Each structure stands twice: as C-alpha cells, then as structure tokens.
Amino acid sequence: MSALAALIRRDIRIALRVGGGALIGVLFFLTVTVLMPFAVGPDLALLSRLGPAILWLGALLASLLTLDRLFTADHEDGSLDLIVMSRTPLELACAAKALAHWLAAGLPLIVATPVLGLLLNLDGTATLAVALTLLAGTPALTFTGMIGAALAVTLHRGGLLLAVLVLPLSIPVLIFGVAASQAAISGPMSFGTPFSILCALSLFSLVIGPFAAAASLRHGLD
Amino acid sequence: MTLTDLANPTRFLALTTRILPWLAGATAILLAIGLYQSVMAPDDYQQGATVKIMFIHVPNAWLSMFVWGVMSIAALGTLVWRHPLADVAAKSAAPIGAAFTFLALVTGSLWGRPMWGTYWEWDARLTSVLILFLMYLGLMALWRAVEDPSRAARAAAVLTLVGAINIPIIKFSVDWWNTLHQPASVFRAGGPTLDKAFLWPLLVMAIAFSLLFITLHLAAMRNEILRRRVRSLQMMQASSSRTFSAEAGSASCEGNGSKEIGIA
Numbered sequence: 001m002s003a004l005a006a007l008i009r010r011d012i013r014i015a016l017r018v019g020g021g022a023l024i025g026v027l028f029f030l031t032v033t034v035l036m037p038f039a040v041g042p043d044l045a046l047l048s049r050l051g052p053a054i055l056w057l058g059a060l061l062a063s064l065l066t067l068d069r070l071f072t073a074d075h076e077d078g079s080l081d082l083i084v085m086s087r088t089p090l091e092l093a094c095a096a097k098a099l100a101h102w103l104a105a106g107l108p109l110i111v112a113t114p115v116l117g118l119l120l121n122l123d124g125t126a127t128l129a130v131a132l133t134l135l136a137g138t139p140a141l142t143f144t145g146m147i148g149a150a151l152a153v154t155l156h157r158g159g160l161l162l163a164v165l166v167l168p169l170s171i172p173v174l175i176f177g178v179a180a181s182q183a184a185i186s187g188p189m190s191f192g193t194p195f196s197i198l199c200a201l202s203l204f205s206l207v208i209g210p211f212a213a214a215a216s217l218r219h220g221l222d
Numbered sequence: 223m224t225l226t227d228l229a230n231p232t233r234f235l236a237l238t239t240r241i242l243p244w245l246a247g248a249t250a251i252l253l254a255i256g257l258y259q260s261v262m263a264p265d266d267y268q269q270g271a272t273v274k275i276m277f278i279h280v281p282n283a284w285l286s287m288f289v290w291g292v293m294s295i296a297a298l299g300t301l302v303w304r305h306p307l308a309d310v311a312a313k314s315a316a317p318i319g320a321a322f323t324f325l326a327l328v329t330g331s332l333w334g335r336p337m338w339g340t341y342w343e344w345d346a347r348l349t350s351v352l353i354l355f356l357m358y359l360g361l362m363a364l365w366r367a368v369e370d371p372s373r374a375a376r377a378a379a380v381l382t383l384v385g386a387i388n389i390p391i392i393k394f395s396v397d398w399w400n401t402l403h404q405p406a407s408v409f410r411a412g413g414p415t416l417d418k419a420f421l422w423p424l425l426v427m428a429i430a431f432s433l434l435f436i437t438l439h440l441a442a443m444r445n446e447i448l449r450r451r452v453r454s455l456q457m458m459q460a461s462s463s464r465t466f467s468a469e470a471g472s473a474s475c476e477g478n479g480s481k482e483i484g485i486a
Contacts, residue, residue, distance in 0.1 A: 147384055151377045155368050164363055165381060168356040171349075172391075212384050219301060219376040 003088045004096040011100035014073075021069065022104040025062040026112050032058040033116045044121040051120035052130050052181035056174055058116075059109050059134055060141060064170075066105045067145040068162055070097065071153040071217070080153070084217060094217070095210040098146045106138040129184035129191070133198060137177040140202040143209030144169045150213035154220025173201055229306050231447050238440045245437045252430035259423035266420075275333040277423055281431035282326035286354060287389050289319030289435065293361075294386045297379035307443070309375030310450075312382065313365055314442035318435060320358035327351060346395040347403035350388060357385045371450065 015022035036054045037047060047054075074080035083093050110131055117127035148166035155161070180194035228234045256277070266273035293315045299308030330348070331341040342348065361378055368374035396405040416424065 144384075147380070151364070151381060155364075155373065155377055157367050161363060161367050164360045168353050168360060169384065171353055175349075208384065208387070212380055215301065216377055216380040219380070220373065 003086070004092055007083070007088075007093060007096045008100040008103075011097055012104045015101070015104035021066065023108060025066040025105045026108045028065055029058045029062040029109050029112060030116065032061060033119060036120075048121040048123075048126070051117065051122045051126060052133075052185065053178050054120060055113060055116060055130050056134070056137075056177050056181070059113075059138060060170060060174060062109055063106060063138060063141045064145060064163060064166060067101070067142070067149050067166070068152070070101055070146060070149040072149075075153045075221075080217075081221070084221060090214040090218060091210040094146065094150070094213045095143075095206070098142050098209060098213075101146075102139055102142045106142055109138065110134045126181070126185045129181045132184075133177045133180045133195065136195065136198050136202055137173050140173045140198075140205040141170055143202075143205040144173075146209050147212045147216065150216045151220070154216055173198065176201065231307065234307060235444060235447060238444050242437065242440055242444075245433060245440065249430060249433040249437050252426060252433060256423060256427035256430045259426055263423050264419055269337060272333055272336050273420070275329050276420070277427045279326060279329040279333060280424060281428045282322050282329060283351070284428060285431055285435055286319060286323035286326050286351065287392060288432070289315050289322060290354065290358075290382070290386060290389055292439075293319065293382050294389075297382040300375050300379040301383075307447075309371065309379070310443050310446045311439070312375065312378060313371070314446045315439055316358055316361050316365065318438050318442065320355065320362065322431075322435070323351065323355045323358055327355060345403050347392065350392045350395050354385075354388055354392060357381075357388065361385070 033054060036050070040046060040050065071080060074083065083097075084090060086093070113131045113134060114127050117130060122130065145162075145166050147169075148162045151165060152162045176194045176198040179189070180191060180198055183189040183194055184191040228237070260274055260277035263274065263277070265271050293312045296308045296312035296315065299305040300312065327348075330351075334343070335341050361381060364378050364381060365374050368377070396403050
C-alpha cells in the first residue's frame with residue numbers, strides 16, 4: 001500500500017515540477033476553447049448552445065495530449081522496468097499511475113472549467129453541469145487512454161497512433177458526457193440517466209484499463 | 223486433426239491447399255443460389271424492391287461482428303495459448319472484417335435514403351458500427367506501424383480484446399436505445415418475425431457470406447505465412463551476405479534465421 005502511495009506521490013511531484021507538463025494540459029484546454037469562437041464566429045447565443053460540447057472536446061484532447069507521456073518518461077529513465085519487476089502487482093501500479101495522472105492533469109481541467117465557461121457565455125447551472133460531468137467522465141478518459149499509452153510505449157510509437165487507437169474508445173464517454181450536460185441545461189431528458197451511464201463508464205474503465213495496460217506492458221516490454 | 227496439429231505452418235499450408243478449392247466452389251454455388259433467391263423474392267408491401275438490399279446488408283453486418291469475434295479468439299490464442307498461427311489469423315482477419323463493416327455501412331445508408339429519408343443518422347446502432355469500423359482501421363494501422371510481427375501481435379491482441387466490449391454494445395444497441403434502427407428480427411426469443419419468403423434467401427446468403435469469409439481468411443492466412451517466410455529468407459540472405467567477410471558471426475546468424483522460419 002505504501003509503495004502505491006509513494007508511486008502516486010512521486011508521479012504528482014514530477015508532473016507539477018519543472019519539465020512535468022501537467023499544467024500544459026490546462027493551457028492547451030484554454031487555447032482550444034479560445035480557438036472555437038474564431039471558428040464558429042463570436043455569436044454568444046450559438047456559443048452558449050455549443051459550450052458543453054466545446055468544453056468536452058477540449059478536455060478530451062487535452063487529456064489525450066498529456067497521456068502520451070504516461071509511461072514513456074518512465075520507460076526512458078528505466079523506472080518502468082523497476083515498476084514491472086517490483087513485488088507490487090502491475091495492475092495496481094498502473095491504476096496508481098493513472099490516478100496520479102488524473103489528479104495532476106485531469107483535476108486542473110475541471111477547476112479551469114468555470115473560467116472557460118464564462119468565455120463561452122455559459123450560465124451557472126450549465127457550468128456546474130459541465131464541471132460535474134467532467135468530474136465523472138475524465139477518469140474514464142484517463143483509464144482507457146492508459147491502455148493506448150501502454151501500447152504506445154511497448155511499440156516505441158506515440159503521437160498519432162495513440163490518438164487513432166484511443167479516440168474510438170472515448171466516443172461513448174463523449175456522447176454521455178455531452179448528453180448529460182445538455183440534459184441539465186435544456187432537458188427534456190433527466191440529468192440522472194446519462195449521468196449514471198457516464199459514472200458506469202468510468203467505473204468500468206477503472207476495472208478494464210489497469211488490466212489491459214498491465215497485460216500489454218507485461219507482454220510488450222523486453 | 224486438432225488445433226495443435228495446425229501449429230505447424232507447413233501442415234496448415236498443406237491442409238488449406240487441399241480444402242480451399244472446395245470452399246471456394248461451395249461459396250460460389252451458395253452465393254449464386256442466394257443471389258437468385260434474393261432477386262426472385264417478392265417485393266415487400268411497404269418497402270418495395272429496396273427490401274432486397276437487406277439480403278446483402280444483414281450478412282455483412284453479422285460478419286462485421288463475427289470477424290471481430292474470430293479476432294478476439296485469435297488474440298486469446300496469442301496471449302494465453304501462444305499458438306503460432308494465432309497472430310497470423312488475427313492479422314489477416316482485420317482487413318476482411320473492415321471490408322465487411324464498410325459494406326454493411328454503405329448498403330445500410332443506401333437503404334436508409336429511400337426508407338428513412340437520410341443516408342446517415344447518428345443512431346445508436348449506426349454509431350456503434352461506425353466505431354467498430356474505426357477500430358478495425360486503427361488495428362490495421364497498429365499492424366502496419368511495427369515491423370516486428372510478434373511484437374505487433376501482442377499489442378494488437380490487447381487492443382482487440384479491449385475492442386471486443388463494443389460487440390455486445392452493437393448487438394444490444396437497438397434494444398437499449400430505442401432509436402431509428404429496427405430491432406433484431408431473426409435471432410430473437412419467440413422465433414423470427416421475418417416472413418419465410420424473406421427468411422430463406424437471407425439464411426442462404428448468411429451461410430454463403432460466412433463461407434466467403436472462411437475462404438478469404440484461409441487464403442489471406444496462407445499469403446501471410448508465405449510473406450513471413452519470404453521476409454525471414456530475405457533477412458537470412460541479408461545476414462549471410464553481411465557476415466561473408468566476418469565468418470565468425472555467421473553460425474549464430476544462421477541459427478537465428480532457421481528459428482524464424484520455424485516460427486513463420
């Protein structure tokens with residue numbers, strides 16, 4: 001247990017210090033959100049209608065961007081081999097790494113959401129709904145993305161291949177995240193139905209992700 | 223003849239050489255019968271002649287899911303049983319599955335235009351099949367991104383098993399989300415709701431398409447085995463020409479080369 005806590009603490013510390021790049025995700029999130037009004041035009045009514053979708057897309061891309069380094073950095077300095085060889089089950093170690101990544105890179109995105117909501121002319125309920133759905137949904141993005149990150153590190157390929165592999169898996173999360181936000185803003189569906197499916201997706205990926213990532217690390221590293 | 227006997231690629235090649243002509247012949251005959259029955263089937267009272275698109279669309283859609291199932295079993299074969307031909311089976315099935323999925327999407331949208339009034343609708347079944355298509359393409363990209371086949375095989379196997387979650391979602395999407403696509407009408411509790419005049423051609427076409435898949439898959443596996451043999455022969459040749467001057471290293475290189483042929 002203490003090994004896992006140490007792993008989480010180490011990963012968060014590395015992510016927050018110079019060269020870690022956890023906060024670059026937030027900067028990217030901000031940039032994508034600012035780009036959108038230039039693309040669709042500065043029509044405030046339209047922006048508030050598209051707002052939840054824009055925020056979800058930005059968060060999805062930002063978390064994908066930072067996931068690329070989840071295992072690669074550890075692979076480069078050799079600590080990944082130590083993690084694989086250590087007595088802690090690799091599945092738990094993967095889960096701990098993903099949790100640390102979510103705390104360092106996922107939570108700041110959710111904290112930034114109210115500010116970005118202002119830029120997109122979202123009112124209080126809408127901002128709250130988007131932040132809540134992101135809170136429930138971004139763990140699913142991190143834990144499914146981790147599978148792609150593990151595949152990428154075993155193949156020594158990252159970037160576009162990771163995106164091509166992970167993005168189809170994240171479509172259900174996107175669908176239900178945006179559906180829940182829209183339901184909270186305009187109805188007619190109740191907020192609870194898509195939101196509980198979103199939570200279910202997160203819990204499901206919490207189980208599947210570490211096992212698949214550990215399997216691909218175990219079979220792929222030599 | 224068990225699965226372990228087929229672990230020997232030479233034996234597998236000999237077997238496929240013997241049965242492939244028969245399989246191809248049976249496929250051609252059944253496809254001819256199925257197509258004839260489909261053309262001769264009566265028009266639907268509501269859909270008119272467009273109902274005949276179903277005879278192509280439904281087998282393609284079934285196979286798009288069936289091929290992923292085959293690939294999942296092959297993925298288990300790669301990761302768990304380490305069957306030497308499992309990754310060959312998985313790799314050669316992916317493009318065929320992608321083709322079936324693409325045909326299912328195209329025929330579905332051609333049918334949807336006169337019936338639903340639109341080529342594409344973001345309905346649960348359509349969306350999940352589109353995701354399946356994207357995953358087939360991603361898997362093919364993965365196979366192409368890595369030169370070493372055994373390394374690519376293990377990564378692809380993990381991704382295939384993760385992607386298998388999508389298959390039950392596709393199957394039950396029409397029941398869970400009550401959107402545009404109609405629910406199952408053949409394999410359902412309480413028997414098929416389809417009229418016999420449509421059911422028989424559909425079943426013949428389904429069997430014909432399954433045979434088509436088996437034929438194409440075995441042929442593709444043959445090609446893949448031969449391709450790997452060519453690759454290891456080329457590598458042997460390259461290493462022997464390189465070690466011509468330094469003969470000390472040639473023995474170990476040849477040892478490696480013959481091991482690769484054994485694997486291939």
